[in-house]
Amino acid sequence: MEIVLKLGIALFFGMLIGIDRQIKQKQLGLRPSMIICIASCLLTIVSIEAFGKFGGADHPNMDPMRLAAQIVSGVGFIGAGVILRRSNEVISGLTSAALIWSASALGIAIGAGFYAEAACGVILMIAAVNVVPYLIKSIGPARLNRYDVAVKIVVESNLRMTELIKMLERKGQFGHTKKDEFKIRHLKLKDLDNERQLIDLVLSVPESQYTTEIYYYIKKVDHVLKVDVENL
Structure with missing residues (x-):
C-alpha cells in the first residue's frame, strides 16, 4: 500500500x-x-x-x-x-x-x-x-479544452494588417464569446512577390472547432487569397 x-x-x-x-x-x-x-x-x-x-x-x-x-x-x-x-x-x-x-x-x-x-x-x-x-x-477551465493548428495565409498587400489579425482571432466578432476566440501563439510575417504577404501563425482554438470550419472562416476574411491549415 x-x-x-x-x-x-x-x-x-x-x-x-x-x-x-x-x-x-x-x-x-x-x-x-x-x-x-x-x-x-x-x-x-x-x-x-x-x-x-x-x-x-x-x-x-x-x-x-x-x-x-x-x-x-x-x-x-x-x-x-x-x-x-x-x-x-x-x-x-x-x-x-x-x-x-x-x-x-x-x-x-x-x-x-x-x-x-x-x-x-x-x-x-x-x-x-x-x-x-x-x-x-x-x-477544468476552458483553456484546457483547446488544441493548436498551424495556419499559412497569403494576403494581398494592405494597410489593415492589425484589423485582419483581430479578425483571425475573432475578437469582438458578433456571435463569438471569449471562449470561442482564437489565440495566436506564434506569428511570422513575410513579403512575397506581386506585393503579396505571407502570414505564418499557430492558433490555439477550442476543441469544438473542426479544422474545416477554421479553414472556411479564414477563407472568407477580406484580403485573404490562399489558406493552408494543418492540425497539430
Whole structure:
C-alpha cells in the first residue's frame, strides 16, 4: 500500500505540473509530466528496495542499480529521436518520448523482481495517458479544452494588417464569446512577390472547432487569397 500511495502521489503532483503547463499553452503538457513523474518515482523505489534485496552486508561490493542507471540514460537517447521540432516552432512527440523512457523503468522493475510495483506503475501510466486528461478537461477551465493548428495565409498587400489579425482571432466578432476566440501563439510575417504577404501563425482554438470550419472562416476574411491549415 505504501508503494501504491507513493506512485499515486507522483501521478497527482505530475498532474498539477502538467495542468499549469497546459493552461499556459506550453509544450510539456499534462501527459508527459505525469508519465515522467510516475516513472521517476518507480525507479527510485526500485533503487532503494534493490539495495536491500541484492546488496547489503552479504554483497558489500555489489551495486545492483549501476547497470540499470545506464539503461535509463541509453533509452533516453531513443526517446529523444521521436521528438520533432517543426518550422513553426511547434514541438511534438513529447508524450511518446516519455512513454519510451518510462518503458525502461518498467523493464528494470520487472527484471529486479518488483512485479507489484511494475504492475501498479503501468496501470497508472495508462491512466495518465488515456483517462486523467479527459477527466481534467471535463471539469477544468476552458483553456484546457483547446488544441493548436498551424495556419499559412497569403494576403494581398494592405494597410489593415492589425484589423485582419483581430479578425483571425475573432475578437469582438458578433456571435463569438471569449471562449470561442482564437489565440495566436506564434506569428511570422513575410513579403512575397506581386506585393503579396505571407502570414505564418499557430492558433490555439477550442476543441469544438473542426479544422474545416477554421479553414472556411479564414477563407472568407477580406484580403485573404490562399489558406493552408494543418492540425497539430
